Amino acid sequence: MKRTAPRSTLRKIIKKHKPQLRLAANADLLVHLSFLLFLHRLAEEARTNAFENKSKIIKPEHTISAAKVILKKSRG
Amino acid sequence: MASRGGGTPAASGASGPAELQLPQGPRGLSPPPPPPPRNYADHNAPRRRRNYPPHTAPRPLPALARVSREEAGGGNRWAVTGPAMADRRPRARPGLRRSGHNARAVAQTGSSVENKSKSVRSTLAKQGLGVFPDLRNGTPRLMLKRVMQNQPQVSPLAPQISNHEDTKEAHSEVPSQRVSSMGELQLPDVAPEDTSTTVFNMKKKRRKFSISEFERAAESRLPQYQAQSALDSTVMTRSLRMSVGSLLAPDTVEKRGLLRRPKTRRAVDMQAFEGRVEQNLLKSKGQNDLVDSQSASVIRTSMLTSDAEMMMNSTELFVQPLLDEESQNKLSALEPQLSDSKTSAQRSPISDADQEEARLEGLVSSVSTNQERTQRYSKSTGLDDEHVDRMSHVSPETPAKQGEEKQDHSQQSNPVAKISVTEEEVVCSVYRWNSSLPSKSSSTHLGSPVTLNVSRMHLRQVVSHIIEDLEVSDTEEEMINTENGVEQKKIFQEAAERGASAGHSEHLEKKLAEKAELQITAGHASRGETEVAPSAGKEVEEGSTGAHSSPRAEHEITRGIGAESLGRPSHAFSSFEKPEVTPVDEIDEQGDELQDQAMMLNLDSSVGEPAEDEAEQPESQEVSMKTPTFVRAPPHKLLLSAKPAKASAPSSPLKLLQPKTVPKRLRTSQKKPREPQVPRSLIKAIFRHFAKMPVTRDAFQIVEKCSERYFKQLSDDLEAYSHHAGRKTVEAADLEVLMRRQGLVTDKMPLRVLIERHLPLEYRRLLIPVAVSGNKVIPSK
Numbered sequence: 050m051k052r053t054a055p056r057s058t059l060r061k062i063i064k065k066h067k068p069q070l071r072l073a074a075n076a077d078l079l080v081h082l083s084f085l086l087f088l089h090r091l092a093e094e095a096r097t098n099a100f101e102n103k104s105k106i107i108k109p110e111h112t113i114s115a116a117k118v119i120l121k122k123s124r125g
Numbered sequence: 126m127a128s129r130g131g132g133t134p135a136a137s138g139a140s141g142p143a144e145l146q147l148p149q150g151p152r153g154l155s156p157p158p159p160p161p162p163r164n165y166a167d168h169n170a171p172r173r174r175r176n177y178p179p180h181t182a183p184r185p186l187p188a189l190a191r192v193s194r195e196e197a198g199g200g201n202r203w204a205v206t207g208p209a210m211a212d213r214r215p216r217a218r219p220g221l222r223r224s225g226h227n228a229r230a231v232a233q234t235g236s237s238v239e240n241k242s243k244s245v246r247s248t249l250a251k252q253g254l255g256v257f258p259d260l261r262n263g264t265p266r267l268m269l270k271r272v273m274q275n276q277p278q279v280s281p282l283a284p285q286i287s288n289h290e291d292t293k294e295a296h297s298e299v300p301s302q303r304v305s306s307m308g309e310l311q312l313p314d315v316a317p318e319d320t321s322t323t324v325f326n327m328k329k330k331r332r333k334f335s336i337s338e339f340e341r342a343a344e345s346r347l348p349q350y351q352a353q354s355a356l357d358s359t360v361m362t363r364s365l366r367m368s369v370g371s372l373l374a375p376d377t378v379e380k381r382g383l384l385r386r387p388k389t390r391r392a393v394d395m396q397a398f399e400g401r402v403e404q405n406l407l408k409s410k411g412q413n414d415l416v417d418s419q420s421a422s423v424i425r426t427s428m429l430t431s432d433a434e435m436m437m438n439s440t441e442l443f444v445q446p447l448l449d450e451e452s453q454n455k456l457s458a459l460e461p462q463l464s465d466s467k468t469s470a471q472r473s474p475i476s477d478a479d480q481e482e483a484r485l486e487g488l489v490s491s492v493s494t495n496q497e498r499t500q501r502y503s504k505s506t507g508l509d510d511e512h513v514d515r516m517s518h519v520s521p522e523t524p525a526k527q528g529e530e531k532q533d534h535s536q537q538s539n540p541v542a543k544i545s546v547t548e549e550e551v552v553c554s555v556y557r558w559n560s561s562l563p564s565k566s567s568s569t570h571l572g573s574p575v576t577l578n579v580s581r582m583h584l585r586q587v588v589s590h591i592i593e594d595l596e597v598s599d600t601e602e603e604m605i606n607t608e609n610g611v612e613q614k615k616i617f618q619e620a621a622e623r624g625a626s627a628g629h630s631e632h633l634e635k636k637l638a639e640k641a642e643l644q645i646t647a648g649h650a651s652r653g654e655t656e657v658a659p660s661a662g663k664e665v666e667e668g669s670t671g672a673h674s675s676p677r678a679e680h681e682i683t684r685g686i687g688a689e690s691l692g693r694p695s696h697a698f699s700s701f702e703k704p705e706v707t708p709v710d711e712i713d714e715q716g717d718e719l720q721d722q723a724m725m726l727n728l729d730s731s732v733g734e735p736a737e738d739e740a741e742q743p744e745s746q747e748v749s750m751k752t753p754t755f756v757r758a759p760p761h762k763l764l765l766s767a768k769p770a771k772a773s774a775p776s777s778p779l780k781l782l783q784p785k786t787v788p789k790r791l792r793t794s795q796k797k798p799r800e801p802q803v804p805r806s807l808i809k810a811i812f813r814h815f816a817k818m819p820v821t822r823d824a825f826q827i828v829e830k831c832s833e834r835y836f837k838q839l840s841d842d843l844e845a846y847s848h849h850a851g852r853k854t855v856e857a858a859d860l861e862v863l864m865r866r867q868g869l870v871t872d873k874m875p876l877r878v879l880i881e882r883h884l885p886l887e888y889r890r891l892l893i894p895v896a897v898s899g900n901k902v903i904p905s906k
Binding site: 052053054055058059061062063064065066067069070071072073075076078079080081082083084085086087088089091092093095096099105106107108109111112113116119120122123124125 | 800801802803804807808810811812815816817818819820821823824826827828831832834835836837838839840841842843844847853854855856857859860861862863864866867868869879880883884885888891892
């Protein structure tokens with residue numbers, strides 16, 4: 050079930066962090082895309098961690114360790 | 126197919142197709158010298174293969190001859206002769222096979238082709254076997270054939286099969302070797318089909334052989350196998366095998382071989398499985414026991430401080446922890462029905478209620494469902510009824526699970542205002558609440574009845590005061606009162622807090638006790654509640670408005686107590702006041718405080734409760750006071766004790782008063798600016814889609830935090846990039862640079878591809894320029 054990208058919400062979030070910054074017309078779509086890919090990477094990493102632990106469920110510890118790695122990678 | 130007979134066929138074949146003896150009905154030439162009849166039964170007996178040596182021509186010749194003859198006959202003949210052939214000719218398996226192969230191959234090609242081949246073969250045959258041998262023996266198939274022929278006899282089953290095969294092969298050798306193959310199948314089908322099937326058969330047969338060998342070895346050990354083999358040996362089975370398609374035959378053979386083992390294993394598996402099941406059950410039970418023990422422990426702590434009645438009651442609690450939930454649920458369902466019966470029942474069990482209240486008082490502290498209760502009270506005044514139901518149904522039910530369920534149900538149920546009932550219910554519910562957190566409303570109810578039971582002069586005095594103050598006596602009001610009472614209690618609690626004086630608290634507690642007693646003595650529990658409720662409501666209002674006067678608190682408290690005989694220890698109350706003296710002007714804050722107070726009360730009560738009655742009263746007050754506040758401030762501690770719940774019971778008048786004020790505050794206080802957040806559901810959906818695995822709820826929390834962090838990082842980076850480019854606006858190029866640095870966009874993976882992959886069409890259309898006819902580009906730049 051696909052959902053539409055929360056364009057206005059993304060704009061608000063960026064505005065909250067950086068009030069002086071503006072966004073181009075369709076730039077928020079790319080922001081949404083980057084967010085999707087970030088989640089994708091995070092999910093893959095968490096999945097890998099869960100597999101390594103021979104667990105069939107993704108648990109918080111898997112996610113935390115995955116987040117550490119992926120956030121570092123996504124710093125740009 | 127007399128032609129088949131040994132080398133003569135060749136000659137006969139050479140004689141020409143015309144001389145084909147195809148139509149010979151009695152093809153059943155006695156097994157010519159060539160292939161000795163396959164007697165699988167005698168498989169030990171030396172098997173005589175055809176005369177022709179494996180590599181010699183005669184084999185092919187005869188086959189060829191036959192084939193040629195049969196070919197001449199035509200495909201139909203093959204079909205006709207096939208079965209006949211199959212029946213008769215025992216041939217060496219390999220021979221059969223090979224011939225079958227050849228036949229099949231030929232047959233497959235089609236009648237026309239076969240005809241051609243026939244002609245070719247016939248000519249070849251005429252010319253001499255030289256050519257044929259090459260075809261027959263030189264090709265890989267022929268080689269295989271030879272190998273097959275030369276294979277040693279296989280297991281008993283094999284012989285049977287081989288018999289079939291031999292016969293089939295023999296048939297196949299006949300000019301319609303293909304036909305014979307078909308015949309093997311005993312399916313006079315179209316040639317091509319047969320050939321295909323026969324080909325398949327051939328393959329299967331090979332397998333059978335291998336298996337048969339194995340089985341042979343095993344046969345000696347396994348009588349079953351032999352029996353099976355015996356069965357197999359029957360013509361029927363053979364025919365079936367062949368007819369049904371060799372597909373099944375080999376499988377059955379294999380399966381038979383495998384069947385033995387599982388039998389022994391299964392026995393063990395079952396036992397192990399049962400053992401595991403038992404273990405699981407034990408584990409589940411253990412968990413349940415743990416839960417019960419925990420609740421019981423809580424109850425016990427409270428109980429210890431309480432009277433002997435409490436102790437007795439505690440035992441009951443433990444006995445029926447599980448029942449509570451069920452009973453609660455049932456009760457809630459049956460509330461309307463029980464309402465009538467409840468009133469009567471309530472009166473009778475008042476004594477019981479008292480006892481329960483006593484317990485509850487002790488337990489109230491432990492119960493922290495004020496918030497819930499308040500909510501529920503606000504929702505509906507039917508709590509009273511529910512409580513009544515509970516009372517009647519399950520006196521010692523442990524509230525743990527009931528409370529929540531009950532309250533939900535109760536709230537939904539029609540609130541037949543029966544304050545007396547509510548009181549009783551409160552008593553019961555309080556009792557229950559103590560054992561379990563969720564039952565707020567019950568606690569409030571319990572408060573009042575409990576106070577009734579408790580013989581505390583001070584409470585009674587308070588109650589009397591409350592009664593005097595209370596004016597509303599309608600049933601509706603009663604109902605409202607019950608709710609208001611809860612609110613009142615809350616207010617009391619608040620006021621007590623504001624008073625910030627232990628003495629006040631104690632005094633208040635006394636008053637509450639008095640109130641409770643008064644209520645009891647009044648004999649109009651409902652009225653008492655209503656009286657208490659309105660007074661409590663008034664007090665609540667006062668308190669809400671910011672009255673920090675201890676006397677007010679006392680008033681409120683007394684009212685609250687009157688509404689709910691929370692006999693809990695003054696300790697709880699005092700302690701309650703102390704920690705939370707923070708003046709609360711707004712209801713929300715009050716609600717929070719109440720909640721905190723309830724927490725404290727709960728804690729204190731659990732620690733040590735000098736006076737059950739007192740505790741109950743303040744608790745009830747708190748509950749009543751807290752219910753409205755809690756409603757306003759939902760996310761606050763859900764762990765609040767049952768006291769607030771108790772208070773909620775009789776605060777019907779309070780409810781009348783509070784709704785007027787509460788909404789105002791709600792609007793003003795709830796205008797907290799919401800931080801923009803990516804919707805949780807979206808994050809969940811995306812993450813779950815990408816993870817393809819179940820994810821725990823806690824993991825989702827972490828994902829949310831990560832996403833927030835990510836957006837923060839993202840905005841920093843974008844700002845840096847745009848600033849570096851001397852712009853104040855973030856452009857798509859900046860985004861691309863970011864993704865490139867993140868490693869998402871590479872030389873191999875352009876941004877466009879990512880867009881196409883992950884974004885829906887609408888967005889793709891916006892991002893990727895597409896050229897359309899008319900020298901137009903969309904989106905237009």
